[in-house]
Amino acid sequence: MKKSLDLDISLGLDYIKDAIESNPHVKYLHVDHSSRNKKDENIILLARKDKAVKEKLKYFTNRGFLTYTRRDKISSLVHVSELKNLWIPVKNGDFLINEDGLVYTYSPPLDGRKVKRLLVVFSSIATAPSTSSLMRYFEHNFKSIQKYIPQDVGLLRIADVGGVVGGYYMNTNYLINNEKNIQNLIKKISQEKEIEQKNIVLYGVSKGGSGALLHSLVGGYKSVCVDPIVADSYYEKFMNDAHFTIGTFPESKEQRFSRLVKLSNIEVVRETISIVTSKNSPQFSIIYETLGDKFMQAASVFISKNENIKDHPDVGPNTIHATVMMINMAFYNLTLSGTLVSI
Template sequence: MKILTMGSPASTYIFKQEVNEIYNGNYNVQTVKEFYTLGHLLSRYKDVKKFAEIFKKNEKLYEFLSWNFEDNFWAKLGDFQPELLVLDLFPEIYFGSLKLKDGTMVTRNFRLMNSVPDDATIFNTKSSDYIETVAQQVECFEKRVHEISPNTKLIINGAKFPIHMSKDGAIKTKYYRSVYKFSVNKINGYNRHWEELDKVLREKGFHVLEFNQKNSAAEVNFPTGEQWYYFYNQSYYTDVQSQIEVLAQSYNLGPTILFLDEDSQMNIEEINQEIVFLNVPGSEENLKVFQKNKKAKKIALKLSAHDYILHGNMGTFYRFVKRTELDTNYPKYKDVHYRVIPPKEDKKYWSNRLLVRMLSFTAHNKTSMLGRNFQRDFKTLKDSVVKNTYILEIGDINLINGSYYTNTKNFPDYEEQVQELIRFISEKYNVKKDEIVLYGASRGGTGAFIHAALGNYKFVAADPVINDMPWYKDSDIHFIEGVREVDLTEKVRSSLENYKRASSDGVILSSSNVGVTFSSHLRLPLEKVTLLDLSMNLYKHPGFNGKTVSIQLSVINRLLMEDNVNVIDSNADLPVGGVVLEIKHLAKNAISFDKIENFRIRLDDIKSSSELEYEKAMKNIYNEYKHIRTDDFFEYYTTL
């Protein structure tokens, strides 16, 4: 499906995977430069360009007004021939236009334009005929679009100024006024005009997408770092994309879609549509709604068993997509989604390490699969592990809330694919097996434990949930009934059968004060691993991970670096060649040689030292030490 988007970021960002984690990247999408009114685009370019000459000293404004929309929009439209053209009318509502004496309309970009020329009239929402005139411009715009691209369907994105701000997806009661300056009255004023325009356009037969004011918000931690009212939270992008896809199907375009409700009697195993929308009315538009609607939950579980994953929602319609067809902004090894976080520094301190992180639950109820099972958290981890450590984070993209990285009937080779991915990444970055550590907490701890056992790796599992029975009894909040084993104890036991490492290489961090998980840890073959009981004033599983981060890091770093740390009792314990000394210290006779039998000097140090300094150094050691060999990195010396 070919889609052209324009207007403002409210539309041009809908199909950016960096921003919209629901988007699969499976459409041919192009964008048009933002913030031009339709009146501007319907005018003659040569007249707009002539007007732009007035502002030649204002480089940014001149560049904006001089943009050749004849070539970069209308000609592009003709070449591209999109099936859908999605635009919003933010430029009309926010900027308005300048109307010149000859009828030319020019976008009034007051972000760049400080004053209005004498021969221009402001035309905006304060103008008496504004709404009807803009609606007529939309009709003229559609007519010209069809003259150039006859099969293009025009979709108006009814975006609005959100009345809420969100932070990491969570809607807040107030805006941060240091970032978002508009008053509530100003926001409501813009939206009132926008809604009036939407109403007129719908009456004229245009498709206008709904704006979900309840769940849409301005996201302060937007993925690109930008902040303004049209940089929205994920809920907005999911909702708008879904509406576009539903419209596309009515035109026989885009993905195949099926709608179900809680009373649907369809045989789920016969469903093969690319997207399934399950309507679950409720006061909340997140996964909590399924805890109150058992019939809908039963259908959701059947869909997950049929290899669909819940990924987003359009209001009360929950969006299920085929697991095997999910593509994201992250790399994918076969069907396993992952990301690699490189070391903080490029400098080579020692051989590369690899920390494989399996992710825990942090947002059970988000409708985005990535929000639930592949969230971006622990962003400081790369700052806290030993040098030259690559971090491989693996998403648990299976079922509804993941399968703890274990095989299921719908994904029978999940474990094999994860093991292959770990080998693939370790080979790519030249990491030896003894310098790989698997790590996770809660669900991720279980995944790290099992996969370390399967692959014979070191691991740190922080309070792993081996037996899900307490959560299963609590309304099955992890969505596992009938789709995976509730108790994974036997799975862990069998995985450990071929674990050949020392028990100190596999560490479970737990607490007897948190009996809900500790009781299942006691059932494991503890001769194979090390179970550490942290006797903290902590009694709840959800708080364990956050309160023990420093302890987790200490164990992780010990396992990552232990092969490069030596206990020295005598010279015999030193690395081959002995200690490394510097020319400048040798030249100043500043070294105590009492216990030094052998030493090395770096060739790079010799090259960077002056000839005089090198001669002094050699003179000072001449009577006690002799040079015995040189390799690619060092000169080696030993006692006479």
């Protein structure tokens, strides 16, 4: 049985499909893109400019293959089931991986006391989203956050393995049980640490905010969601599908979040959901349109007027104080319904 397969990006998609489907046990793909590569670029960067390469990369992704390195003009992809044997931080124990293939880390309270509460951090889009490194799935946002929250809080970070640059902690065309697996991981860690659900808070920025909001709605957890991306339209229409969402998910974010909002109990929303955003972010109007006025009026919403916010990526770094405030309020069972505007 072959464990790896050499392919040329210039081959037709049907040929590539036949080659992969004829070798179901293959765990590694080595894709030569020298015929398309005028510069020193990997397959993700090429796909951003070349529709044919993008179509093939999405096919690889929908078969469970993830880019992990580039050597010269060959990009190598690994099957998600092989991460435990390839990803060095997983192999050396810096990252943990469970039976469902979820990669995560857990950090106990800083001063060594018994953990009584849990903060779950979902990763944003990576600082270098087109890197070949698998670390694009595990951006470690706000590394010092434990210094600013109660001393008995443990920290669970979950990698967003899936998709080309991330799966938004949603089900993908390949990881069809991703949401369920993430819910199970949060539940398992909290049970092992004997943490009650009311003492769990989910937090994330941008893509991480999407994950925090989705899993808050699914699992009934408290959450602080910083400028969450709840619709694909902006990145698909105006940024050439920058996050590779077209054709890689069974349903769009608009569909998923609209459905969750319809199923949500407004009183639960009032007690659990906090959103930080800014009118200077293109996501602001999308958040209101997708989630709806009734939902947003029930949630605690902090709208920042910080003059340093010019675009979506500016929201997280320039709302740290508000975010920390709302995380601590969630831990101390303090809720604010309606909209707050920063000064």
